[in-house]
Amino acid sequence: MQELNLLKNPFETFRVADELRREAVGDSVTFVVNRNINFTDICVNRCRFCSFRNKRKYLLSLEEIRKKVKEAVDYGCTEVCIQGGLYPEADLNFYLSILDAVREVSKKIHIHAFSPMEILHASINSRMHVEDVLKELKAAGLNSIPGTAAEILDDEIRRKICPEKLTTSQWVGIIKMAHRLGVPTTATMMYGHIEGWEHRIKHILLIRQIQEETGGFTEFIPLPFMWKNNDLGRIAKGSSGFDDLLVTAVSRILLHPLIKNIQASWVKLGIKLAQAMLYVGANDIGGTLMEENISRAAGSTSGEFLRVEELKELIRRAGRVPRQRDTLYNILD
């Protein structure tokens, strides 16, 4: 694989990635004012890297969801990011009721919700085709989809870390279908467990290929594996900071110029490493979040809420210009 050459001289790879970032998006660093809502931790799957599943065994009521959306709107959020475990009986109507609850509070707020795994779960429980599920969700106000549940898009690795999760081709199929229906998505990759560089590169090139075909990805988010409180953490202790830098740099180079936005997730990386990422290819720092349950359960100590001023300050302290964006990367300030 000739892409492996990028690993031979990491500092040259960092330099090229930084240059391509500047060429693609300039010196601004974007962030989104959003709120995470994880509506349940009850889940029928047993992914080995998951520290979130069945911890508290909660399911938010629609009233609680409305309350959280109201708080988000009051804070000035432009987006709610809604994901949860695979609640056993969750069918299409279950997911539609969440969208309705959000829309009762705000017609305007961008709803970024339901991973491809949740969409497949809804389609199985409702005995409906994925395309019809997506159409109904879109009609009910779904604006975009998180490209989570991708983990590593390699079935051999998936069988070992999340055997019940959707396969690579199912993930790709749902993402492409969403793009075709005019529902954009993000793309993610969870690395730093049992995969090797060849899997990471294969994953990134697959994302590139999809983007070439559909143009529906808004950003790429490399997510380091968090190893605490989960089964996989017994054999894999996560990536090093240097590895994190290299994954971001390689992602920038391999996705250039098709995907312009590479996110450094402050909640997973911690603030200082997220700042360093801005010099090896990243141009976005993620969102305010307001609450974060998934990484926290897996040992993240970065906190779960950065206020707008704090996000701006962390970007400024890294020597860059903060710009508020919406989910689709329109600049708002």
Ligand code: SF4
């Ligand atoms: S990662 Fe998601 S699908 Fe897997 S066990 Fe955790 S909540 Fe369930």
